[in-house]
Amino acid sequence: MRGAPDVSVVVIAYNDAGRLPRAVGSVLGQSMDGVEAIVVDDASTDATGRVADALAAAHPDRVRAVHLPVNSGGCGRPRNTGMDLARGSHVMFLDSDDVLDRHACLNMLLASEETGADLVSGLCVRSFTGPPVWEKGWYARLYRARAVHDSLPDCPDLLYDTLATNKCYRRDFLIENGLRFVEELHYEDLLFTTEAYLAAGRITVLPHRVYTWYVYEEPGRPSISSRRREVRNLADRLEIHRRIDRALGARGADAIKLAKDAKFVNHDLQLYLGELPGRDEEYRRRFLELAGPYLAELHPGALTAARRLPAISAYLVGRGDLDGAVAAMRAAREKVPELHAGLVRRDGRVYWTGRHLDDGRGREILDITELGVHVRPLERVRPAITLTGLHREGRYVRLAGRVADPLGRVPAAGLSGTLELRDRRRDRTLRIPAEAARRGDRIEWRAAFDDRSLPRPPGLGTVRWDVRLALRANGERLSGRVAAGPAGAGPAPAWPAGGRLEPHVTAWGNLSFVDLRGRMARTVAGGRAWRGARRLKREGARVRASARRALTARTTKTAVFNRLLTRLPVRRGTVVFESHLGAQYSDNPKYIYEELRRSGRGARAIWSYAKTSEGFPADATLVRRGSWAYYHALARAEFWVDNQGFPRELRKRKKTTYIQTWHGSAYKRMGFDKAELKNASLRQQERFRRMVERFDCFLVRSAHDERTLVPGLGVTAELLPAGYPRNDPLVRARRGDPEPVRAAEALRRELGLDGDRAVILYAPTFRSRPDGTRIRRAVPPIDPGRFAARLGDSQVLLVRQHYRTRLDLPGGGDGAVRDAGHIADVTPLLLLADALITDHSSVMFDYALLDRPIVLYVPDGEDAADLAAHGGGYFDLAAHAPGPVVRDEEALLTALAGLDRIRREYAWRRRAFAARYGEYDQGAAAEAVVERFFGKAARHG
Numbered sequence: 022m023r024g025a026p027d028v029s030v031v032v033i034a035y036n037d038a039g040r041l042p043r044a045v046g047s048v049l050g051q052s053m054d055g056v057e058a059i060v061v062d063d064a065s066t067d068a069t070g071r072v073a074d075a076l077a078a079a080h081p082d083r084v085r086a087v088h089l090p091v092n093s094g095g096c097g098r099p100r101n102t103g104m105d106l107a108r109g110s111h112v113m114f115l116d117s118d119d120v121l122d123r124h125a126c127l128n129m130l131l132a133s134e135e136t137g138a139d140l141v142s143g144l145c146v147r148s149f150t151g152p153p154v155w156e157k158g159w160y161a162r163l164y165r166a167r168a169v170h171d172s173l174p175d176c177p178d179l180l181y182d183t184l185a186t187n188k189c190y191r192r193d194f195l196i197e198n199g200l201r202f203v204e205e206l207h208y209e210d211l212l213f214t215t216e217a218y219l220a221a222g223r224i225t226v227l228p229h230r231v232y233t234w235y236v237y238e239e240p241g242r243p244s245i246s247s248r249r250r251e252v253r254n255l256a257d258r259l260e261i262h263r264r265i266d267r268a269l270g271a272r273g274a275d276a277i278k279l280a281k282d283a284k285f286v287n288h289d290l291q292l293y294l295g296e297l298p299g300r301d302e303e304y305r306r307r308f309l310e311l312a313g314p315y316l317a318e319l320h321p322g323a324l325t326a327a328r329r330l331p332a333i334s335a336y337l338v339g340r341g342d343l344d345g346a347v348a349a350m351r352a353a354r355e356k357v358p359e360l361h362a363g364l365v366r367r368d369g370r371v372y373w374t375g376r377h378l379d380d381g382r383g384r385e386i387l388d389i390t391e392l393g394v395h396v397r398p399l400e401r402v403r404p405a406i407t408l409t410g411l412h413r414e415g416r417y418v419r420l421a422g423r424v425a426d427p428l429g430r431v432p433a434a435g436l437s438g439t440l441e442l443r444d445r446r447r448d449r450t451l452r453i454p455a456e457a458a459r460r461g462d463r464i465e466w467r468a469a470f471d472d473r474s475l476p477r478p479p480g481l482g483t484v485r486w487d488v489r490l491a492l493r494a495n496g497e498r499l500s501g502r503v504a505a506g507p508a509g510a511g512p513a514p515a516w517p518a519g520g521r522l523e524p525h526v527t528a529w530g531n532l533s534f535v536d537l538r539g540r541m542a543r544t545v546a547g548g549r550a551w552r553g554a555r556r557l558k559r560e561g562a563r564v565r566a567s568a569r570r571a572l573t574a575r576t577t578k579t580a581v582f583n584r585l586l587t588r589l590p591v592r593r594g595t596v597v598f599e600s601h602l603g604a605q606y607s608d609n610p611k612y613i614y615e616e617l618r619r620s621g622r623g624a625r626a627i628w629s630y631a632k633t634s635e636g637f638p639a640d641a642t643l644v645r646r647g648s649w650a651y652y653h654a655l656a657r658a659e660f661w662v663d664n665q666g667f668p669r670e671l672r673k674r675k676k677t678t679y680i681q682t683w684h685g686s687a688y689k690r691m692g693f694d695k696a697e698l699k700n701a702s703l704r705q706q707e708r709f710r711r712m713v714e715r716f717d718c719f720l721v722r723s724a725h726d727e728r729t730l731v732p733g734l735g736v737t738a739e740l741l742p743a744g745y746p747r748n749d750p751l752v753r754a755r756r757g758d759p760e761p762v763r764a765a766e767a768l769r770r771e772l773g774l775d776g777d778r779a780v781i782l783y784a785p786t787f788r789s790r791p792d793g794t795r796i797r798r799a800v801p802p803i804d805p806g807r808f809a810a811r812l813g814d815s816q817v818l819l820v821r822q823h824y825r826t827r828l829d830l831p832g833g834g835d836g837a838v839r840d841a842g843h844i845a846d847v848t849p850l851l852l853l854a855d856a857l858i859t860d861h862s863s864v865m866f867d868y869a870l871l872d873r874p875i876v877l878y879v880p881d882g883e884d885a886a887d888l889a890a891h892g893g894g895y896f897d898l899a900a901h902a903p904g905p906v907v908r909d910e911e912a913l914l915t916a917l918a919g920l921d922r923i924r925r926e927y928a929w930r931r932r933a934f935a936a937r938y939g940e941y942d943q944g945a946a947a948e949a950v951v952e953r954f955f956g957k958a959a960r961h962g
């Protein structure tokens with residue numbers, strides 16, 4: 022290397038001779054010249070020092086090696102040593118068991134030079150070596166888009182990523198600000214990175230992977246940061262946080278202190294609470310002695326700013342209630358929180374526990390009403406499921422347990438259960454009937470199975486079956502893992518010898534069964550042989566995982582589909598249905614399918630599903646979207662029917678007919694009319710055009726569709742002006758057909774709605790920010806408490822968020838505001854509703870067919886921001902709206918109180934709207950599609 026390098030990468034190593042060459046190789050393999058590696062050996066006792074010297078000798082102009090005389094016991098001293106030796110204008114850090122992405126230095130150096138940033142940060146990906154092998158971005162939400170921040174207050178969430186290794190620093194910046202790693206404490210990254218954030222004049226964030234952090238399962242050799250079972254580990258972290266607090270105090274950075282303390286509650290504290298189960302009383306005592314005082318030092322608003330369940334866990338630690346804190350911590354780690362029987366309702370509010378409610382602060386923190394567990398559909402509630410009995414009788418395994426029923430929400434009528442044994446690695450589940458019955462304030466269950474019924478594991482691999490329980494009550498489903506004991510308890514005790522399964526308690530305290538028939542451990546004797554076998558097994562697992570990733574990659578499947586599968590003969594009469602990318606059994610494809618079945622055609626129907634097959638028709642073949650079975654089905658199908666788009670990379674064969682039903686008339690601009698696609702590259706535009714050109718038939722419901730959707734999307738297919746199949750029940754209901762009315766009444770009973778109150782449906786579309794990013798969380802249009810107080814006696818509000826958003830439903834409505842998001846198909850809800858609240862959603866075009874009141878709720882500013890992301894609307898909504906357009910909550914409440922007036926005064930506008938935008942909807946769209954394309958399907962079956 023001639024002259025000074027551009028980037029110096031400090032590689033620290035201790036007793037890691039085997040992996041050091043890979044780390045240094047990732048530096049030497051960078052896609053730019055001018056990168057040097059400084060290897061700092063922290064007084065290793067293995068061959069690490071010799072490997073470092075060999076690398077330096079092989080690459081004398083790019084690798085330097087330095088050896089510390091005494092091991093430092095941490096990362097601080099070797100990193101400081103490397104910084105002192107750095108010659109580059111920029112400095113990066115790399116651990117010897119990790120690697121840099123090939124373009125990391127180039128991307129970060131260019132970003133620093135282009136933006137003048139003192140510090141550039143990129144995405145770190147944690148790679149779990151398994152088995153199984155999997156990856157996860159480290160706080161990937163911070164790296165969704167490129168961003169430049171003038172200071173830390175511009176983006177306090179950066180404090181969630183305080184790694185030093187996925188960042189590039191200007192060396193002059195480090196020297197000028199005296200930035201060094203602390204050497205006597207662990208978690209030196211936390212302090213160093215926070216001080217760097219505070220000192221930086223500009224920070225650039227890149228949406229690129231720059232660093233791979235490998236996570237190894239090495240019993241007996243946990244990394245320094247993973248030794249959370251050692252009390253000193255917690256003490257060091259808290260001391261680091263106190264030093265950060267002093268640095269923030271010196272700068273008067275109160276807002277940053279609040280953000281940092283909220284992060285401590287959300288992240289740091291949760292890590293240590295995860296270690297508490299299974300620990301002895303001495304550890305728990307020391308935990309309280311250390312954590313309690315520091316929690317008292319947090320910013321007064323920290324628990325309010327933190328997420329609710331982590332805040333509850335922190336509050337309970339402060340009160341010395343470690344069991345309650347651990348329960349809240351476990352619930353916080355799940356997408357659907359696990360609920361325990363301790364929930365209580367007081368004065369219309371719901372609390373995590375009845376303890377500590379005498380404390381005003383406790384009442385505020387423990388209030389979980391806004392989580393909506395008391396009104397959430399049962400399938401989105403996860404009560405704690407506990408094992409109370411486990412034994413073997415001959416070849417049968419018998420289990421018994423109980424299910425907590427928070428607030429008594431699970432009805433006793435129609436109660437049934439299923440025990441599920443799930444092999445996650447092979448994506449298979451065995452279902453076993455279980456008995457379930459209510460006993461007082463809980464549900465008791467029991468089940469038995471023959472362990473010989475489980476498939477034998479292939480080869481030498483181990484199969485672990487997770488144990489879940491699913492309950493059904495009055496048509497609703499709830500499920501969860503079966504807890505077998507305290508987390509960290511290890512293998513289940515007192516299990517009789519014999520049989521093929523061994524029970525095991527996971528680190529989280531859940532029950533699983535390990536199938537011993539394939540365990541290599543049973544055939545290998547001796548500690549050294551066992552460790553060698555473990556290494557061999559891990560290496561084999563990595564090789565298999567790599568091959569599995571290659572074989573299951575989307576690019577592989579696409580190539581095989583386009584080159585091989587499409588050469589297979591078409592199966593006449595086979596139809597692949599899909600709705601909203603496999604998210605639901607709903608919309609136009611559903612009603613075409615049901616008409617196909619009703620008419621007696623012999624077509625072979627296949628439905629794709631994305632995440633769960635729950636709710637899809639039992640008499641159809643089901644394939645998971647993206648699986649090999651999915652691609653095989655598409656390749657051989659005579660018909661494709663969907664409402665959004667099959668994978669755009671797939672080339673449709675000429676013998677397959679693609680019926681694109683679409684999913685709504687357009688108000689917001691679509692396709693080539695959107696600024697996003699207009700400004701896209703020619704290659705991206707061509708990809709979109711090729712995707713649309715696959716359509717053979719495109720359903721339209723009005724001349725408006727022909728003027729907007731068709732040219733906007735660039736549709737060249739045959740247009741079928743038959744209306745939308747999903748609207749057939751709406752048209753027939755308005756004409757007095759009793760069948761749709763009966764379906765609506767059945768849904769009313771399922772939702773437990775009384776007949777005295779009017780049903781108001783709020784069904785908005787998803788919204789975007791001006792930069793085009795989607796807003797992922799939806800909220801009710803009205804505060805539930807206000808709605809209940811003003812209109813709760815005469816109306817009930819059903820909230821059905823768009824399937825691409827998640828509803829945050831606050832409490833306080835006492836059942837007057839309910840989540841209807843679990844109803845996949847919106848048509849029955851439209852039939853049920855006496856009035857509709859919506860915004861720009863295409864549901865207004867459908868509901869107008871019923872000639873019932875519609876209120877358009879578009880808060881000030883939101884319509885402009887959303888429309889900006891789509892390039893505007895196709896018409897003036899206010900001029901053509903089928904009902905009043907209201908801008909704030911008070912105006913909406915007033916409109917709902919005057920629905921009779923709206924019904925009368927806006928009747929002519931509703932009917933004109935329906936005539937203009939639904940002129941082809943005549944109640945026979947599904948029949949028209951079936952007759953047009955499947956008239957001869959019976960012959961093919």
